[in-house]
Amino acid sequence: MTISQDILETVNKKQSIDVALIWKTIRRFILYILMILAVLWSVLPLAWVLISSLKPDTETYAFAQDQNILPQEPTFDNYQTLFKVTRFGLWLRNSTLMATGTTLAVVFFGAMAAYSLTRFKIPGFELFSRLTLIAYMMPPIILIVPLFFLLFRLGLVNSLWGLFLVYTATRLPFGIWLLRSYFIGIPQELEDAAMVDGATRFQAFYRVILPQALPGMISTGIFVFSVTWHEFLFASILLFSPSKQTLSAGVATFLSEDWIYSWGMLMAAGVMISLPLVLFYMFLQRYLIAGWGGGGLKG
Amino acid sequence: MSEKRKKQVFNPLDALLQLDISDRKLGLLLLAPAAILITAFALYPIVQGLIVSLNSVNFATLETSFIGIDNYAAVLQDGDFWDSAWRTIWYVLITNFFTLIIGMAISLLLHQELVGRNIARGLVLFPYLVPAIVIALTWRFMLDPTLGVLNAWLVDWNIIDRPIAFLTRPQTAMFVVIFASIWKYTPFMIIMFLARLQVIPLELEEAAKLDGASSWQIFWKITIPWMLPVIIIALLLRTIWTFNEFEMVYLFNFGGPLSATTTLPVYVRDLASEARNLGQAAAAATLMLGLLLVMAWGYFKLYARAEQELY
CATH class of the missing domain: 1.10.3720.10 (MetI-like)
Structure with missing residues (x-):
């Protein structure tokens, strides 16, 4: 959401869209994708620990079959x-x-x-x-x-x-x-x-x-x-x-x-x-x- | 008069601020607590470790008897010692190479003016904050052959035919440790590099831009030389720590399977607590130390040169 706003802002600032601007927009888009990838690489394994801690063991053992990522019945047991x-x-x-x-x-x-x-x-x-x-x-x-x-x-x-x-x-x-x-x-x-x-x-x-x-x-x-x-x-x-x-x-x-x-x-x-x-x-x-x-x- | 005194008694900070003693005394006073602690609990034990390495130690009574360099001879003739040494060296090289490259890339990325980069800066440091024990738990869980998410997905995507017990196979166990170490320690590089990027002199970059330098030229001619002292320090620190790394290696597999993840620190621990040979353990540890000193000396020289070129 913030990404597209940022791009829109960049685009709206100038009246005419020239090649340099398109280049710049693409470059920024790639940078945002990379930033998101860097964040996912860092936090996904830890998110998985948090999610799994809220699952009853029966759900954890059933994961290979049903592939339910989120806990069906979250619990603090x-x-x-x-x-x-x-x-x-x-x-x-x-x-x-x-x-x-x-x-x-x-x-x-x-x-x-x-x-x-x-x-x-x-x-x-x-x-x-x-x-x-x-x-x-x-x-x-x-x-x-x-x-x-x-x-x-x-x-x-x-x-x-x-x-x-x-x-x-x-x-x-x-x-x-x-x-x-x-x-x-x-x-x-x-x-x-x-x-x-x-x-x-x-x-x-x-x-x-x-x-x-x-x-x-x-x-x-x-x-x-x-x-x-x-x-x-x-x-x-x-x-x-x-x-x-x-x-x-x-x-x-x-x-x-x-x-x-x-x-x-x-x-x-x-x-x-x-x-x-x-x-x-x-x-x-x-x-x-x-x-x-x-x-x-x-x- | 007495009122003034009272004030001083009740405001020790103010009293301290008014104090004017000689630089020499102040210097020694400020250094003393740290110096005493370090000497007693970090420097003196090194000397004692050297002494123990020349003795045979009775594990039950901790009595020592001098035997000269026999412990060193025994360690150097042990094939497991050399296996552990080579394993440690390539663990250090591979891990540091990738943490440096990935760390630099992410630092430069998060130095750009992007919306949400402060949040991203906070989040990419997470693996570094999370304790080794938790990371061992995490990867053991995700790589588990029966209920691990990574095995399940790799099978689903037809990358592998059936789940692989990555951690219990000697061929793959060390790679898991390396991968997890890269993942955990890249943020250290990011912390160091971003801090340095923050204080890069903007005039330099602007002057170069005015002179028509490309961003590639700016990167190699300005950014890299500016970063170099920090790169060397970060690499020095990471080399030492990876070389000494115990928790990230040991907690994944306790040195197994079949010694496949036994690096030097794990080897020393096994000598001490499994073989119960404290003398040989001390000798092996001393040999480790020798290797480290050689590496540190090299980095020290590099650092001095990088600083000299910059200022």
């Missing part, structure tokens, strides 16, 4: 089963705590560190930057055994606090690396000008640099939240009581069983794991686009 039969509610709570805490810690400490690394020429900082990069590239798998020793010594094995520390420390290098690239992009002159005008460095940072770096901090936050929310390896090895498990590691136990208890219930689990993330992201996405559109446009 799968969700009820999920919370009643499994410990899903508990895993949901644990993952929420981990992802939120880690995001806040990484954005806060990461912005501090990134600012420090880009603005002050102190001996040893360059070395630390390199070390940070190395820490950041660490395959998580290499850390499993040593971290187990370390957390054991600290009495933090099988504890959500221990996992929180591990998450924050292993996500910080990326946070610093990404934030650094944003801080480097902010001209030093902006800050210097504020300081010449009588601002302290803190004021310059808070009033001038921070607003400029906000899109970077939001991008970092979105990233850290999503990777921590679905983290599997550390959680599956560093936590072993079923009551302390997080979402990915918990749901993975369904997949490692020899038979699938109920596909509908698994799809409901998929929706539940994705939903808070998607809502959170949509809320922040507006800031992200605002940041992309304005403020960031500098020569």
